Amino acid sequence: MAGKLTAAQGTGILLVTANVGSLFEDPENLQKTWLREFYQTIQTHKPHFFALHCQEVGGKNYEASMSHVDSFVKELLSSDVMKEYNRARVYLDENYKSQEHFTALGSFYFIHESLKNIQQFDFKAKKFKKVVGKETYSETLESTPSLEKEKFPQDYFPECKWSRKGFIRTRWALADCAFDLVNIHLFHDASNLIAWEKSPSVYSGTRQKALGYVLDRITDQRHERLPYFVFGDFNFRLDSKQVIESLCSTATLQTVRAADTNEVDKLIFRESDNDRKVVLQLEKKLFNYVNQDVFRENNGSPLLEYDKELSVYKDRLHELEISFPPSYPYSEDSSQGKQYMNTRCPAWCDRILLSASARDLVLKPENEEKSVVYDNIGPNVCMGDHKPVFLSFRITAGAGKCCQRGEKIFREAPL
Template sequence: MGDAERNMGPGMLLVSANVGSIFEDPDNMLPVWLTEFLSTINRVRPQFIAMHCQEIGGKNYETSMQHVDVFLERLLSSEEMHGYDRARIFLDEDFKTVESFTALGSFYFVHESIRNASIYDWQARKFRSLSGREVYKGNINSIPFKHKEKFPQDFFPNFRWSRKGFLRTRWSICDSIFDLVNIHLFHDASNLIAVETWPSAYSNYRHRALEHTLKRISEDKHEKVPHFIFGDFNFRLDTQSVVKSLCATAKEERIGNDGQIKRLVYKEEGSENGKVVLTLEKKVFDHFNQEVFINDFKWLHQFDKEPKRFADRLQELDITFPPSYPFSEDVREGRQYMKTRCPAWCDRILLSQSARDLIQRGDEYTPVYHVMGSNVCMGDHKPIYLYFRLVPDTDIFSALVPTLTVSPLRP
């Protein structure tokens, strides 16, 4: 074995995927989604895969949860997944248990080339070695290999219920220990409210829930280790500022009745017949030119403010791809946004500073943070992935495995 090969850590693939759409139209969308996902596996050939899914079973989960078994069977039986001899899959499917149902699905695969891999037992407070493939589905509340919480209902005033929460697992891979947190935060229910002010009420709801998650991670009885948090954060742009930028030379018309605004229409001043630049309704965000979001998206970064509120604790690699939501759910339109919401980077992979120190860097080890399925329909959310090499065999993590004592992390 040469020095380069000996110093190369295992390839890690982290994927965030809101899959609600594919279960609404499984005949057309599920095959396309799986093909694109598996082609990514085949291209990067990771040794460890962590896929965090939200909205397992779709939005109409009472009728479409049955399709999850088909999704799972096709994934596990695919040729691309044959080399992954160990797997742990957590599917929170029990929608009848309203007080704990999150519709989160966390998929973890370990390649046969990795000898040293174990998962944490949160009840026994010790690691368990992995063997075979295990699927935990339905009501998974008693499974000891995950820490799952649904956010308190009072986190989202004026809404009767939600499925939002987080699911956390802890891993030891090649003597490196880290937490992987699947998260789903609350969405923007109305464009008309979101455009009123910044931060919007919805942004504040998300802020509170993410603060709660970080607090639970940092203050629980378990040892503190690096953590990767990835899922559908539902982060939105500063909509008020985006609209002002898009409509700088347009005149606003407010349409409604009984003192309630139902529609905002922005028309270009001085243009013949008053060209409509943007129309806003509760669930309508219709701009005349989608290119400003698809190909010329860099100008939007200045309005991506929600993650910055956590910059002291969470980091992210540079975003070089268009907003991940809301793409068309028509399988013929892989690059078109729906005219429902202002496009935003809802789906993210965030990491603690100590987790960032686990990413191997160098000319041969450049991490890749990108969108999956740029040109095909993957549902209203495009999956986001981070591929990197794990820093290999550090003395610090070798010491952490048997004792779980906290040690300073090497950069």
């Protein structure tokens, strides 16, 4: 499928991030469609190496969904589409009984038979090892030497006792180039009403802190510093206060309070004239805006000015231009592929972010423009509440020089 590897052609890399929680709530309807669209992406881009980072593996009710997870993994490993990928590594955090460790993350890595020279890093032995065969790891990933996994400290998000947010890091070397791949899941917005109170919201501050924690961990002095790709569900949201003020600029606000506590229960924004039509109704878990087309037309690009959470890290993280609509929250109704749920303001939660040296790898001058694609999967069908997002590119021979430039600072620093 991926064809013979030649130096001129380079090594095709595909990175995919997918919050798959919905797939395990309704596997009958959603999983087949999801896998069909996913396989189509593999066949279109023909990668030699691809990484699938999943969040919320098993869905909300992990214990009940365990068997669905097993069948999902078996299908991925045995599908006809994947038969030329003769090596694989699957890491599933299935230890749901361990509150202090469980992240519900799943990281899948597949290697095409034509790719000869690929190694994975052993973090305990501190050296690269050849990748042979197909292996699946679950339960106690904490002691698996080929990855680093952490759940964020409990006090980062105290209002959500059972939060499963954290990250998994793996490290790979192919040809003359090595890099880190980090699967990440950051904290969500617990309440639309709290998110709207100030700009930036209290939740964006929590995400910023957690992302800083990850970046500090993957660039500390325990290991050589390499280019890194961080991809997952960042839960980045549009600046709620600013986007609502923009969408409802001519509306008047009515505040409804709960009779027993006097706390704000809902906000209703109405047109000043036009029969006082409701433009937006906002509750803790309701974002009911009158015109969803705003989020779909031109891929929602006018709203990107309110997508600000990444700007804090502009010196450390880079992203290719977004040319797809907000990736969340889509309807989970299998007949509604393009419809958003009225639960949250649509946002680009699912992203693929790059360190400066990783960006140099992707955007090498000899890479043709069209060989780099950053897009979503299944734009017209139901993929669950998140649309998966992918980045396809090629690493050309000699790209390792770029890696070495990324490490230079580290090597010059005292160990």
